[in-house]
Amino acid sequence: MLKKRKLGRGVAVVGAGMSRFGMFKDMDSKDLFVEAFREMLLSVDKGVDPNEIEALYLGNFSNDFFMHQAHWAPIISDLIGVTPKPATRTEGACASSALSFREGVFAIASGFYDMVLVGGVEEMSKCSTAEVAEGLALATVPYEGKVGFTFPGVFGVIGTSYFAKYGASREHLMNVTIKSHNNAPLNPKAQIPYSVRDLMNAKIERIKQKGRPLPQWKDEKDFLRDPSANPVVAWPMNLYDCCPISDGASCMLLVAEDIAKNFTDKPLYVAGIGQGSGRGFHAAKSLTSFEATINAAEEAYGMSGLKPEDIQFAEVHDCFSIAEIIHTEDLGFFKPGEGYKAVEEGLTRLDGPKPINTSGGLKSKGHPVGATGTSQLFEVWKQLRNEAGKRQVPNKNLRFGAAHNLGGTGGTCTFTILERR
Amino acid sequence: MLKKRKLGRGVAVVGAGMSRFGMFKDMDSKDLFVEAFREMLLSVDKGVDPNEIEALYLGNFSNDFFMHQAHWAPIISDLIGVTPKPATRTEGACASSALSFREGVFAIASGFYDMVLVGGVEEMSKCSTAEVAEGLALATVPYEGKVGFTFPGVFGVIGTSYFAKYGASREHLMNVTIKSHNNAPLNPKAQIPYSVRDLMNAKIERIKQKGRPLPQWKDEKDFLRDPSANPVVAWPMNLYDCCPISDGASCMLLVAEDIAKNFTDKPLYVAGIGQGSGRGFHAAKSLTSFEATINAAEEAYGMSGLKPEDIQFAEVHDCFSIAEIIHTEDLGFFKPGEGYKAVEEGLTRLDGPKPINTSGGLKSKGHPVGATGTSQLFEVWKQLRNEAGKRQVPNKNLRFGAAHNLGGTGGTCTFTILERR
Numbered sequence A, B: 001m002l003k004k005r006k007l008g009r010g011v012a013v014v015g016a017g018m019s020r021f022g023m024f025k026d027m028d029s030k031d032l033f034v035e036a037f038r039e040m041l042l043s044v045d046k047g048v049d050p051n052e053i054e055a056l057y058l059g060n061f062s063n064d065f066f067m068h069q070a071h072w073a074p075i076i077s078d079l080i081g082v083t084p085k086p087a088t089r090t091e092g093a094c095a096s097s098a099l100s101f102r103e104g105v106f107a108i109a110s111g112f113y114d115m116v117l118v119g120g121v122e123e124m125s126k127c128s129t130a131e132v133a134e135g136l137a138l139a140t141v142p143y144e145g146k147v148g149f150t151f152p153g154v155f156g157v158i159g160t161s162y163f164a165k166y167g168a169s170r171e172h173l174m175n176v177t178i179k180s181h182n183n184a185p186l187n188p189k190a191q192i193p194y195s196v197r198d199l200m201n202a203k204i205e206r207i208k209q210k211g212r213p214l215p216q217w218k219d220e221k222d223f224l225r226d227p228s229a230n231p232v233v234a235w236p237m238n239l240y241d242c243c244p245i246s247d248g249a250s251c252m253l254l255v256a257e258d259i260a261k262n263f264t265d266k267p268l269y270v271a272g273i274g275q276g277s278g279r280g281f282h283a284a285k286s287l288t289s290f291e292a293t294i295n296a297a298e299e300a301y302g303m304s305g306l307k308p309e310d311i312q313f314a315e316v317h318d319c320f321s322i323a324e325i326i327h328t329e330d331l332g333f334f335k336p337g338e339g340y341k342a343v344e345e346g347l348t349r350l351d352g353p354k355p356i357n358t359s360g361g362l363k364s365k366g367h368p369v370g371a372t373g374t375s376q377l378f379e380v381w382k383q384l385r386n387e388a389g390k391r392q393v394p395n396k397n398l399r400f401g402a403a404h405n406l407g408g409t410g411g412t413c414t415f416t417i418l419e420r421r
Helices: A029-043 A063-067 A072-079 A096-109 A129-137 A151-166 A170-186 A196-209 A220-225 A257-262 A291-304 A321-330 A339-344 A361-365 A369-384 B029-043 B063-067 B072-079 B096-109 B129-137 B151-166 B170-186 B196-209 B220-225 B257-262 B291-304 B321-330 B339-344 B361-365 B369-384
Strands: A011-018 A055-059 A087-091 A115-123 A232-234 A247-256 A268-277 A313-316 A400-407 A412-419 B011-018 B055-059 B087-091 B115-123 B232-234 B247-256 B268-277 B313-316 B400-407 B412-420
Touching (some): A011 A029, A011 A096, A011 A369, A029 A072, A029 A115, A055 A072, A055 A369, A072 A087, A072 B268, A096 A247, A096 A369, A096 B096, A115 A369, A129 A151, A170 A196, A247 A257, A268 A369, A268 B072, A291 A412, A313 A321, A321 A400, A369 A400, A369 A412, B029 B247, B055 B072, B072 B087, B096 B115, B096 B268, B096 B400, B115 B369, B151 B232, B247 B369, B268 B291, B291 B412, B313 B369, B321 B400, B369 B412
Parallel strands (some): A055 A115, A313 A400, B055 B115, B313 B400
Antiparallel strands (some): B011 B268, B268 B412, B400 B412
């Protein structure tokens, strides 16, 4: 079934940067993108003259809504000196910057450009939580958001469907949360750099200071089971199943494969790119699978000639805990209905055979939606180049890593495979 | 100075469609896109199976704001049967769908796809005029819109600057309005299919019916000079210098050049694509030139090997009358300061040596911002294939036509040259 797609010219990544992720009162989208851009420039081992950048692709979901400012690509291009060269914004909800990466790949593979900057930015924390929920609902299909079916509700329904079909429970979701939060303290840019145990102990400390009766939490799961610590948002999605509201930016420098070694001895190569679209749950064939993810995986595997077992680690879009489980099945890493068991067995831990979300994932690294796609690829860049520090995957023979980015309630999905040769 | 850019594989246009443009109470973005899509399918001379479409690129400026719904690409892809294949939204303000065309070209030229649908849509008329002004201001740079410097104001300043520098006056702007409105009645899809004389006579008729004193307008210019008929919006931009608020959609079917003849004996070929970005007037080198347009023109001429004099007719972004004059200079059709004289001399009329905006232009065809870029290329398609009916350019040897699309107050610009061989 896989159509073997090819690019006319190979594309390589020679630099990458990301800002810290968090809620920043004193930094706006421009500040955050500059932070990411500076790191990208410094990451190019043999140096690069930013004047050589020929075009910019910028992912942004809806600073239109969040910041009352659209048309961000030329604003950012002016800021970093790309003006008057082309600057294009891509939007695919939470997958917006994975789309910018892909368009950058096409622009170089077409032969038109040799060097393109791709990235994304989003600034959400200056809105109230209610406003963010309203803003994100713009990304759902019209039959969802407008009837009040916002993100936690959609993923709650997905969760209950998955539970009913495969016999999983909230206990299994907690494994995802605990695993991701174990990685986050190892990532200096994570928004919530704390393990669940850290968070539990901090909560106990606060209760102690207030002189209230101490909770009897035996372990992290006991903490997560307690609605006073982990309240229901939209059952079975509790607070710790949901990613936070974030600001941030990320970017990568792409060049034609044949000039990559001019910039670094350790370029990464674009082995596979895939994308898909989905139709919303009113018309979906399944509530426990994303057709957009499946199409994206088919395209990327088809181009690369790789199989799921060849992907040694991946960033997977965990906007909600249940999303990570389902996507790891849709991507073929685990069989349908077995994703939750894989987490339980520790297969997706940093030191497991298939590490997932070594960065901490959207859950604890943060999810400034338009910046997330290229920030996931930033993690793949760090891991494949053996520069991930304390969260470096132990496997010494890393060659293929991937990032999976979802937009909306399944409307847009990408899957991107990078290779170290 | 022109860098000779090349695409690794040629790209052809084999179908095109657009909805009527106007203010539609009973049609939404989905209805309008389907209208354009149906016409596109019927325009493919040898027929096409829509299942062969491999990806969609959709330009939309801010249905986020206008319709409180973002993430339109998967909504439209679902509607026309492209789901679960990739669907990507591009945004460059009023140039959003020219960007979708360009990304479609790159996706095919890269070798990854053979057939891609590109287009755009916008739904604005369900907002009040004040809301539209607020929405469009999202496309200005932060230093403009947020201080109340909205579109008519920006182009008003450009107009006064041009007048001061070159000695032009409002009388010259009127020539642009009269010329565009003379073409619109020949375009069955135009939002305002009336000449200025038609509009003047209709106004006289209404005054007569009310029994009020009849105005003494000798000709169209006398009508346009009268502030009771043509009130000031932001001097020197009067009502008839400004494009209307519109709803609409447009699309084109792109295929790899080597398979184009499977679909039609009269494909058009992408001879040149160009894009540029601009930095807003607080930092612009000139108030009477758009650096984004100049960069776009350099790219497109550089790729095509063509000169401005080779372009036999063009659609040029006339959001305001002064914009058309300046862009025709930036594109090299006329020397700086001579664009207004060219209009006065009739050079840009339908039967002149360099017809501009044969469709009626944004001014009278309408400007549903996200749909405008591919609607301009739709006009080039019609003209080059000798299918433009009553507004067909008389020159029997048409070979090169072009479309110029501007986004924001100069933030994004594209220039696209199509060829009939």
